[in-house]
Amino acid sequence: MSETKRQKQVGQLVQEELSNIFMRMGFNITEGGMISISSVKMTPDLLEARVYLSMFQIAQPEEMMGRIKDKMGEIRRELGNRVAKQLRRVPELIFFLDDTLDHVFRMEELFKKINDEKEKK
Structure with missing residues (x-):
């Protein structure tokens, strides 16, 4: 099922505001790594936001x-202060780890190994 235009708009708004909140709280660059919000998917009733976090070079x-x-409480409260004029209710935030970047790096390593083996032959 595809997202409606309103779901996409609210998702983009939540993503932008959460990015700013993470930057202010110091979560975007931490422990020598970086955290970014790769996407936000809203439920059809706009009461739940599924936030996908991409972590680069974070050990754990x-x-x-x-x-x-x-x-979570502080993040949601700050989000509520920022989107109070655009949304009636602040969505519940559910965080997921987005590991697509890890898969991309693994695939690149595999392709590099395959190419190196081909060059040796």
């Missing part, structure tokens, strides 16, 4: 997800 992504979830 699960621990970092725990730290972010510990700050």
Whole structure:
């Protein structure tokens, strides 16, 4: 099922505001790595936002997800202050780890190994 125009608009708004909030809270660059919000998917009733986080060079992504979830109340309150004029209700935030970047790096390594083996022959 595809997202409606309104779901996409609200998702983009939430993504932009969360990016600013993460930057202010110091989550975007931490422990020598970087965290970015790769996408936000809204439910049809706009009451739940599924936030996909991409972590680059973070040693323990699960621990970092725990730290972010510990700050959930503060993040949601700040989001509410920022989107109060555009939305009737602040959506519930559910964070997911987006590991597509890891898959891309693994695929690139595999292709490099294959090309190196071909060149040796």
